[in-house]
Amino acid sequence: MSLSAHQLSVGYHGHTIVKKMDLTLPDGRFIALLGPNGCGKSTLLKCFARILPAMSGEVNWQGQNLHHYPSKQLAKALALLPQTQPIPEGIKVKDLVAYGRSPYTGFWGKLSTQDHQIVEQMMQQTGTYELRDQLVSELSGGQRQRVWLAMVLAQDTPYLLLDEPTTYMDINHQVELMHQLQALNKQGKTIITVLHDINQAARYCDHLVVMKAGELKYQGSPEEVLTSAMLKDVFSLSAQIHQDPVSGTPMCVVED
Amino acid sequence: MSHLFRSVSLGLFLCLGLLLISWWNLFAWSVVPVSGADVLHAFTSFNDQSIAHRIVLDLRLPRLLTALLVGACLASAGTIMQGLTRNPLAAPSVLGVNAGAALGMALVSTLPFLYGALSTSIAAMLGGGVAWLLVMLLGSAWRVGANEHGRLVLAGVAISALCAALTKAVVIMEEDQAAGVMTWLAGSLADARWQKWQTFWPVASISLIGALGLAPSLNVLQLGEDNARNLGINLLRSKLFGSLLVLMLVGAAISAVGSIGFVGLIVPHIARLMFGQDFRLCLPVAMIIGALLVTLADTLSRAVTYPMETPAGAILALIGAPFFIYLVRKRTL
Numbered sequence: 342m343s344l345s346a347h348q349l350s351v352g353y354h355g356h357t358i359v360k361k362m363d364l365t366l367p368d369g370r371f372i373a374l375l376g377p378n379g380c381g382k383s384t385l386l387k388c389f390a391r392i393l394p395a396m397s398g399e400v401n402w403q404g405q406n407l408h409h410y411p412s413k414q415l416a417k418a419l420a421l422l423p424q425t426q427p428i429p430e431g432i433k434v435k436d437l438v439a440y441g442r443s444p445y446t447g448f449w450g451k452l453s454t455q456d457h458q459i460v461e462q463m464m465q466q467t468g469t470y471e472l473r474d475q476l477v478s479e480l481s482g483g484q485r486q487r488v489w490l491a492m493v494l495a496q497d498t499p500y501l502l503l504d505e506p507t508t509y510m511d512i513n514h515q516v517e518l519m520h521q522l523q524a525l526n527k528q529g530k531t532i533i534t535v536l537h538d539i540n541q542a543a544r545y546c547d548h549l550v551v552m553k554a555g556e557l558k559y560q561g562s563p564e565e566v567l568t569s570a571m572l573k574d575v576f577s578l579s580a581q582i583h584q585d586p587v588s589g590t591p592m593c594v595v596e597d
Numbered sequence: 598m599s600h601l602f603r604s605v606s607l608g609l610f611l612c613l614g615l616l617l618i619s620w621w622n623l624f625a626w627s628v629v630p631v632s633g634a635d636v637l638h639a640f641t642s643f644n645d646q647s648i649a650h651r652i653v654l655d656l657r658l659p660r661l662l663t664a665l666l667v668g669a670c671l672a673s674a675g676t677i678m679q680g681l682t683r684n685p686l687a688a689p690s691v692l693g694v695n696a697g698a699a700l701g702m703a704l705v706s707t708l709p710f711l712y713g714a715l716s717t718s719i720a721a722m723l724g725g726g727v728a729w730l731l732v733m734l735l736g737s738a739w740r741v742g743a744n745e746h747g748r749l750v751l752a753g754v755a756i757s758a759l760c761a762a763l764t765k766a767v768v769i770m771e772e773d774q775a776a777g778v779m780t781w782l783a784g785s786l787a788d789a790r791w792q793k794w795q796t797f798w799p800v801a802s803i804s805l806i807g808a809l810g811l812a813p814s815l816n817v818l819q820l821g822e823d824n825a826r827n828l829g830i831n832l833l834r835s836k837l838f839g840s841l842l843v844l845m846l847v848g849a850a851i852s853a854v855g856s857i858g859f860v861g862l863i864v865p866h867i868a869r870l871m872f873g874q875d876f877r878l879c880l881p882v883a884m885i886i887g888a889l890l891v892t893l894a895d896t897l898s899r900a901v902t903y904p905m906e907t908p909a910g911a912i913l914a915l916i917g918a919p920f921f922i923y924l925v926r927k928r929t930l
Contacts, residue, residue, distance in 0.1 A: 392823050416829025427821040431874040443817050444829035449877060450813030496828070 348398035373542035376552035390421035416444035424504040441495030482509035626899035663789035672887025675861025680815035690858030696760035697728020707771035722848030784857035784910025859917025
């Protein structure tokens, strides 16, 4: 059932970024993709979301190559929140969130009562309901990020792929988002997110995947993966691992 | 609620305007006097002996219907092009489709070995298609970024100029056909007759219905290609279908009345200004405004140099060129 990469190479303009990767992402988990800048996390995520084609190898879902599925069917299975989003002109928040329902809409993009309910529910969940009649272009970066998140959630997919979703967000909204994602994960969604903050990943996610220079280096539970040796190897960083006093999860503290 | 009220009243206002201008078009500036009442009587109690009635039904009505449909075709072609490329300056006349179609038609109607080999509308579509493809390749339009808008327009200008030069060369080589081709290049509705209408309306109507079907995908495409793909839009299929529709719409319009520019550029902006970004709303509205604008231009084309006729395309260029400059200055290219 799960999403997996087989000998997968991905890149841009003939330049390979992800190199012959074999990776199986376990279903029903809250997975963080970690690694230094330029290691290919975003590129890998884009290929899983079929935005970028594989140069060689393949991404499989339910035992079949992802690119063999019809676009609409995939849009009901996988949703991606890209790292940078365009600023659409003249579109209201509620209309943008409603576009999340496009894979389900009937004739001529007509929304059903159920579609309207889901759109409203997602706006409430992301704290954007009060903004619903405002233009997306007039919001702040953090607000806009939450509106895009609401759109992706409205897509109501079993897999949710997020590329650094906490960027542009205040710390309270970051924490709120991580709690939300945890709750969605408890409801059965598989969540795969690129994160920069390692401690945030170790605290909220239950499966970490660490990449370096386009290759898979470590994967497993936060306790298995977050070690001094890994930080030294992947980030060339000397750090101590302590236990988070609140959650009991591992936490790294950088040495001088 | 007030938003809905505004949209409905604007829509009714437009339909009423369209009806009035159509009525005016049927009787205004006729060499043989025709009155507004004659127009109504021609429909309600047609008299075979009345010259005015015959003019209305045999000459004016096909001309009016052609103007309406040509306007709708060109306006929706422009709306689709702006939606597909997410470029506010995209329009058939700007991106070389008009000039290419003109060249295609000039080639089949003047060169002896091509004469009769292709119908003029097919030639117009082929010519327009080739020109547009070249513009898209030169302007790398399928990868849209803010600073590539200018590049696409420049490619359009270059290809249009090339096509225009080739068209002129062809016309000069075949002098006896020149007058006909020149009138046609300027875009005039003076020759619209029932006979032409019969081949024009089926293609135009099918394409217009197809255009409406594309509206939901165009909406999602405005969120950018990554989001559109994520939301289940088959990009390749939408773009191919959209391009084919544009070529059918423009090809049908151009083979019916010749090269009329600027409708496709101006009208989508007016429609968006009045009704917002939703293509399901602004596409049908663009059709109505386009029909209105071309009919108005056709009516004025008889007035400017009465009793002679000025091509409607020239009238539209007079309105359109300043608008184009306004758009270029408003949006930093």
